[in-house]
Amino acid sequence: MPYNPGPPGLGHAGSYQVSGKPFVSGNIDLSAYTSGPLEISFPSVTRWIIVRNRGNSTDNSKIIQVAGSANGFTTGEYFRISDDYNGTGARRNSTTPRMELKMTKIYLTGSSDKVDVIAGLTGIPTTTIRDNWSGSAGIG
Amino acid sequence: MAVYNIKSPGLGSVGSYQVSGKPFLSGGIDVSAHTTGPLEISFPSVTRWIIFTNHDTSNDFNVAFSSNGFDTNNFFTVSSDTNDRANMMTQRMELKVSRLYITGAATQVDLIAGLTGIDTLEIKDNWSGSSGVG
Numbered sequence: 001m002p003y004n005p006g007p008p009g010l011g012h013a014g015s016y017q018v019s020g021k022p023f024v025s026g027n028i029d030l031s032a033y034t035s036g037p038l039e040i041s042f043p044s045v046t047r048w049i050i051v052r053n054r055g056n057s058t059d060n061s062k063i064i065q066v067a068g069s070a071n072g073f074t075t076g077e078y079f080r081i082s083d084d085y086n087g088t089g090a091r092r093n094s095t096t097p098r099m100e101l102k103m104t105k106i107y108l109t110g111s112s113d114k115v116d117v118i119a120g121l122t123g124i125p126t127t128t129i130r131d132n133w134s135g136s137a138g139i140g
Numbered sequence: 141m142a143v144y145n146i147k148s149p150g151l152g153s154v155g156s157y158q159v160s161g162k163p164f165l166s167g168g169i170d171v172s173a174h175t176t177g178p179l180e181i182s183f184p185s186v187t188r189w190i191i192f193t194n195h196d197t198s199n200d201f202n203v204a205f206s207s208n209g210f211d212t213n214n215f216f217t218v219s220s221d222t223n224d225r226a227n228m229m230t231q232r233m234e235l236k237v238s239r240l241y242i243t244g245a246a247t248q249v250d251l252i253a254g255l256t257g258i259d260t261l262e263i264k265d266n267w268s269g270s271s272g273v274g
Contacts, residue, residue: 017154019188019236019256022205023272026216043271050231054219090225098231116216119272120234 010045010102010128020047020120028115030064030108037070037107040117045124046103052095055083055112060091064110068133072140073109083112105132151186151236151262161188161254169249171201171242178207178241181251186258187237192230193250194218201244205237205267209274220246239266 008015025040055062062083065073072078082091104126108115133139149156164183171179194201197220204215219227238260242249267273 014152014154018152018157019234021267021270022235022237024204024209024214024216025272026202027213048234050233052216052227054217054227084219084225084227085223088223090223092226094226095231098233114217118216118230118233121272 008122008124010124012124015122015124016047016100016102020122023119023121024116026116028108028117029113030115031111031113033109037067037073037109039070039105039107041105042103042119042121042126044121045126045129046101047120047122048098048100049103049106050096050098050118051081051106051108052116052118053081053083053112054094054114054116056085056087057083058087060086062110062112064108064112064115067107068103068105068139069131069135070107071134072107075140077138077140102129103132104129149256149258151258153256153258156256156258157188157234157236161256164251164253164255166251169242169251170247171249172199172245172247178204178210178243180207180239180241182239183237183253183255183260185255186260186262187235188254188256189232189234190230190237190240191232191252192218193252194228194246195221195248195250196246197221199245199247201242201246201249204241205239205273206265206269207241208268209241210243212274214272214274218246236263237266238263
């Protein structure tokens with residue numbers, strides 16, 4: 001009988017040491033999502049994620065929020081990304097660093113009309129993370 | 141007599157991503173000059189990481205990993221170099237790809253990549269058709 005090792009598990013170090021398979025969801029108009037947060041599902045577990053906000057406003061009204069679960073917005077377990085330009089100067093918090101996080105989904109809210117999500121994916125199946133960590137401390 | 145033949149590393153060769161990359165630089169790219177479709181940039185081997193910088197002071201540009209990606213919103217935008225915007229440069233994106241595609245009106249685009257020694261044939265169609273690539 002042939003040996004079939006199956007897909008790598010969530011703790012498979014080598015999957016995080018190699019570079020990721022690209023995943024891009026760009027030009028997102030968050031202002032169009034009025035009935036709740038926008039959920040972005042990844043086809044496999046992420047190795048890293050970058051979120052960029054290219055919206056412009058004078059009063060930072062196009063700031064966005066990012067969470068690991070929809071509950072996170074009501075429990076304070078989210079972070080914010082400022083919009084890109086205030087009319088006279090740039091805001092440095094308009095892009096995240098490359099966040100090395102293993103996730104299967106992220107949730108976005110806000111009124112920015114120009115948001116990009118870029119991720120590097122592992123080959124680890126999403127089923128290895130139950131509910132995208134929802135219910136854990138720091139996720140909500 | 142048997143001869144030991146070392147094959148080139150595969151796509152999952154961890155060591156190929158742990159060492160620093162072989163440089164690949166393409167500077168001063170005039171994306172606006174490519175009016176018949178996206179500009180395709182092919183790498184000589186699989187990338188370990190990629191950085192884009194936009195030096196155009198008034199025009200953005202878009203990046204995808206397949207030409208379809210521009211039709212399916214599987215692309216991101218690099219802002220013009222106006223008023224020191226944070227989004228005029230990407231992070232060091234640790235992605236294994238063999239090609240990428242650029243559109244837009246920017247005339248001063250720089251691409252910096254670190255390459256592995258992995259053959260581009262290891263990635264079929266540069267992931268085209270995958271979710272998130274288009």
